Amino acid sequence: MDPPSSVVKNTAPAVNAHTHLYSGLAPLGMPAGEPAPRDFLEILQKVWWRLDRALDERSLRAAARYYLNEALLQGTIGLVDHHESPRFIEGSLEVLADACQEMGVAAVLCYGASERNGGREEAEAGLAECRRFLADNDRPLVRGVVGLHASFTVGYDTLREAAELCREFDTVMHVHLAEDRADVEDARRRGWPGPLERLLHFDCLPPGSILAHGVHLTVDEVKECERRGLWLVQNPRSNENNAVGYPSALHASVKVALGTDGFPSDMAAEEAALMRIGREHGEDPRILRQRKPAGRRLLVERFGEDPHVLDHSRWERGREQALGRREAILEMAGSEARRLWARMDAEDGAV
Numbered sequence: 001m002d003p004p005s006s007v008v009k010n011t012a013p014a015v016n017a018h019t020h021l022y023s024g025l026a027p028l029g030m031p032a033g034e035p036a037p038r039d040f041l042e043i044l045q046k047v048w049w050r051l052d053r054a055l056d057e058r059s060l061r062a063a064a065r066y067y068l069n070e071a072l073l074q075g076t077i078g079l080v081d082h083h084e085s086p087r088f089i090e091g092s093l094e095v096l097a098d099a100c101q102e103m104g105v106a107a108v109l110c111y112g113a114s115e116r117n118g119g120r121e122e123a124e125a126g127l128a129e130c131r132r133f134l135a136d137n138d139r140p141l142v143r144g145v146v147g148l149h150a151s152f153t154v155g156y157d158t159l160r161e162a163a164e165l166c167r168e169f170d171t172v173m174h175v176h177l178a179e180d181r182a183d184v185e186d187a188r189r190r191g192w193p194g195p196l197e198r199l200l201h202f203d204c205l206p207p208g209s210i211l212a213h214g215v216h217l218t219v220d221e222v223k224e225c226e227r228r229g230l231w232l233v234q235n236p237r238s239n240e241n242n243a244v245g246y247p248s249a250l251h252a253s254v255k256v257a258l259g260t261d262g263f264p265s266d267m268a269a270e271e272a273a274l275m276r277i278g279r280e281h282g283e284d285p286r287i288l289r290q291r292k293p294a295g296r297r298l299l300v301e302r303f304g305e306d307p308h309v310l311d312h313s314r315w316e317r318g319r320e321q322a323l324g325r326r327e328a329i330l331e332m333a334g335s336e337a338r339r340l341w342a343r344m345d346a347e348d349g350a351v
Contacts, residue, residue, distance in 0.1 A: 120155070151186065234256060
């Protein structure tokens, strides 16, 4: 994870098409997994799932405010967030939404329902949080969608319930898809060619849905995503850091945006990583350069084609205010981070 930024980016504002506000405190000394994780699933189990289980209302608010304040300084005007805090589910999206509205960052929010800790009861609570937020949110700068963590952490009943929720609110899904081969292998064990086909079978992916990563999709699967109007989001720094592979099939769709997957919301740095890694894999740089601006189209689409969501003057005002409050937010973030690390240390990995 990158260290906190100390530079105000003088750049046209960008959109982060997939991130995790709950990881906002991670650059402030988050403890590493011990012993060192050996693969992607161990990274999740020993690091990120320990972190999300340790989150409470205070630490989540501090993480969101710190991440958003830095995002404004790094040139981000809007973001698409995927949230999980299994011991603080009800009301968690309110915390995130209040922070986004207060700081002037346009946002699309969801709770990523999962069965990985508490089975169906946990998934039902996650979807209930999506339902409540979709029904109640009236913030001008925030929209809600339905969320699932990933195909490999949910069962059939959860998929059916998530699909019904999308239909009920005429909205889309935000889900991790084929980030690591483990997701593909899990779908095959369940009798499907891959996680995309499994989610499609249960009608979980309405047009406009947001699929994070797609590292292990085939060209034909990516073409199918485009045909159905689905967005894919590449996260180069995260994929490289987690050693999950390179999404070489994404060139087959024009609906591919750029995200950071919880890394600081420096979209210039993310694009630089995209160009560097893409060159190493023989990608056409003209195609790669389309991914950062594609995030703006994705965000406007979710806000009903409202161009004001990307208002440059609002971002400039937000950036000026971010500079003024940065020291106080960093102080609070540091204090909450130390408390959160202690909670992580007490986490035994069993729920």
